[in-house]
Amino acid sequence: AQRVTQPEKLLSVFKGAPVELKCNYSYSGSPELFWYVQYSRQRLQLLLRHISRESIKGFTADLNKGETSFHLKKPFAQEEDSAMYYCALSPPLSGGYNKLIFGAGTRLAVHP
Amino acid sequence: DTEVTQTPKHLVMGMTNKKSLKCEQHMGHRAMYWYKQKAKKPPELMFVYSYEKLSINESVPSRFSPECPNSSLLNLHLHALQPEDSALYLCASSLTGGPQHFGDGTRLSIL
Numbered sequence: 001a002q003r004v005t006q007p008e009k010l011l012s013v014f015k016g017a018p019v020e021l022k023c024n025y026s027y028s029g030s031p032e033l034f035w036y037v038q039y040s041r042q043r044l045q046l047l048l049r050h051i052s053r054e055s056i057k058g059f060t061a062d063l064n065k066g067e068t069s070f071h072l073k074k075p076f077a078q079e080e081d082s083a084m085y086y087c088a089l090s091p092p093l094s095g096g097y098n099k100l101i102f103g104a105g106t107r108l109a110v111h112p
Numbered sequence: 113d114t115e116v117t118q119t120p121k122h123l124v125m126g127m128t129n130k131k132s133l134k135c136e137q138h139m140g141h142r143a144m145y146w147y148k149q150k151a152k153k154p155p156e157l158m159f160v161y162s163y164e165k166l167s168i169n170e171s172v173p174s175r176f177s178p179e180c181p182n183s184s185l186l187n188l189h190l191h192a193l194q195p196e197d198s199a200l201y202l203c204a205s206s207l208t209g210g211p212q213h214f215g216d217g218t219r220l221s222i223l
Contacts, residue, residue: 045214097143097160097208098143100212105152
């Protein structure tokens with residue numbers, strides 16, 4: 001079965017603290033993994049994809065195929081990082097489209 | 113233009129009404145998607161169009177009818193909806209298999 005698990009509904013930290021949002025996936029193959037973020041009253045937007053290996057807004061995520069994890073990390077949280085974060089998996093598909101399977105989401109709250 | 117534009121932003125309709133949601137993008141993306149998102153839940157895929165052809169229908173009730181008149185436009189026709197269909201409806205597009213770009217959504221309320 002294809003599934004994405006984000007075990008924490010809410011992660012509450014203080015400004016300047018390290019952050020790790022957990023994501024585990026279930027898929028028998030090589031999917032593409034994404035992190036999407038939804039700030040209050042804003043559209044869902046792409047934060048990271050595993051194949052680009054970029055750092056966006058100080059966030060990084062490493063794909064660990066052995067542990068089937070794609071945890072999102074930031075060394076020093078900022079108040080503006082407060083948002084809902086979704087991990088998503090896309091199986092390799094032909095046909096010119098992809099199919100995102102989302103986790104339940106983790107709300108990150110960064111306190112001053 | 114690097115956005116997905118959805119109209120209307122809000123829609124209130126009765127269970128016997130017929131209405132349509134509209135989604136537009138001018139990024140040259142050939143895949144377009146409809147999602148349903150309930151409060152505090154992740155988006156759930158409804159339909160996928162690729163090169164203007166319906167590629168995925170996630171067993172969506174027939175009271176939702178998608179249409180892709182051209183490569184830039186995606187519609188969702190609504191008829192005889194139920195109160196449980198009240199939700200945020202999101203449109204997205206992607207360059208074939210690339211990352212999806214989402215619109216702001218249409219917040220739909222069924223009376």
